[in-house]
Amino acid sequence: IHDNGYVTLPGVEFFVNEAPKTTQWTLQNNTVYATTAELDKGMPFNGPPEVDAGPDVRTDKPTVCLAGTVRDDGRTAKPLTVRWEVLEGAGTVTFRDPASPQTEADFSPPGDYLLRLVADDGELWLSDLVAVHVLPPGVSVAAAWEFNKPLDKEGWxxxxxxxxxxxxxxxxxxxxxxxxxxxxxxxxxxxxxxxxxxxxxxxxxxxxxxxxxxxxxxxxxxxxxxxxxxxxxxxxxxxxxxxxxxxxxxxxxxxxxxxxxxxxxxxxxxxxxxxxxxxxxxxxxxxxxxxxxxxxxxxxxxxx
Ligand SMILES: [Ca+2]
Ligand SMILES: [Ca+2]
CATH class of the missing domain: 2.60.120.430 (Galactose-binding lectin)
Known part of the structure; x- marks a missing residue:
């Protein structure tokens, strides 16, 4: 690994040798950066967009305001594109603006829907999921546990x-x-x-x-x-x-x-x-x- 020519994947900050008996390497002519902020300044690589599809939704109304957010470091020449996708669903989802992280969407019929918000900066893309539960009219939820955040048992x-x-x-x-x-x-x-x-x-x-x-x-x-x-x-x-x-x-x-x-x-x-x-x-x-x-x-x- 020389001249800082090895770049870890976005989000991976450490490189660990998991097979020390079968693998070896040497380091030559690399610049050492004390912090990730200094590394980012010295070697400004493009990072993937940050995507949050918003909190899970439970409602008895067929029209839902989706509250996603997307951010990017803007280090690619291409514009950031955003799209909503339906991964699972009881029926049809119609997005008012499928290219906006914040948009209204119509769900028909009532049921469980799983949506994905994708943000793509032209080189890298990331996505986040949101569950939308459209309940029959008049049904309201007093407490819910969705288990949609990795490793979060929500108290259970x-x-x-x-x-x-x-x-x-x-x-x-x-x-x-x-x-x-x-x-x-x-x-x-x-x-x-x-x-x-x-x-x-x-x-x-x-x-x-x-x-x-x-x-x-x-x-x-x-x-x-x-x-x-x-x-x-x-x-x-x-x-x-x-x-x-x-x-x-x-x-x-x-x-x-x-x-x-x-x-x-x-x-x-x-x-x-x-x-x-x-x-x-x-x-x-x-x-x-x-x-x-x-x-x-x-x-x-x-x-x-
Ligand atoms: Ca980027
Ligand atoms: Ca779940």
Whole structure:
């Protein structure tokens, strides 16, 4: 690597040798920059546009104001171009101005839509996703968890999943040994959890949610159940009734070994304790029998 001729990809600031036994290199005649700001001044490379597609939208109106933002360093001769794309959707999306990060768009029919905002400076492009949920008229959401930011569990945790860290030791080459970590993270718009031989695997929300349950009788969730379970269960505590009790629960049917996500609407109005202010919510993936498999939770919300 000489004359600073090696350029890392945008966003990658360090170059690490992950294979020291099989790779080596030398450094010659490179200028050392103490900070990334000095490097940027000394070697002004074009950076990709910064794109933010705006917060996720839940509304019962068919017309939505999309609030994206785009910025670029302007280091290419070509103009910055912006476009909206529909990745998934229940129907048609009509953008008033598909080349503007801030625009109104019409969604028909109601349902879940996943949009992508792309910004391209002529050399590099980046994109960001936004979920738009157009609800039936009159439906409003009191609390929602979308799991659309990578690694952000939005206060939820997985409990008693039964999974373990596994290590494979190569008999000759220690560098070829591997460690397998249990799956329990948010990526690609989903909260993914692996379960292994656990009778009590569950997802637990943050505590002290303080969600007003008056008139909010529905839990809606969209997820893929890739386990043999045919039933799952919500349990909850409220501010008036903060201890976990069997009565404060609702079991619902799920599709076992599902190859894709399904929508579930759970009617909580049949549970007398579902009133006042919600303190904590848990989703029992396993309900007493040992369970193995994976679950991919797309979103979960509480509505009227
Ligand atoms: Ca640029
Ligand atoms: Ca999601």
């Amino acid at each position: 945790t997985e409990v008693n999943t039964g999974t373990q860290l596994r290590e494979w030791t190569h008999p000759l080459w220690s560098a070829w040994s591997a460690i397998s970590h249990p799956v329990k993270y948010v990526a690609g718009g989903y909260y993914l959890v692996a379960v292994e031989n656990s009778p009590d695997a569950h997802l637990l929300s943050g505590d002290n949610l303080s969600v007003d349950l008056i008139g909010r009788k529905t839990i809606k969730l969209r997820f893929q159940n890739h386990t043999p379970a045919t039933r799952m269960r919500f349990r909850f505590t409220t501010e008036a009734d903060p201890a976990w009790q069997d009565a404060n629960s609702k079991t619902f049917d799920v599709t076992p070994n599902d190859n894709g996500p399904h929508d579930y609407t759970v009617d909580m109005s049949t549970v007398p304790g579902w009133t006042g202010r919600l303190k904590q919510l848990r989703l029992d993936l396993a309900t007493g029998a040992e369970l193995s498999g994976t679950c991919r939770l797309d979103y979960l919300w509480i509505s009227n």
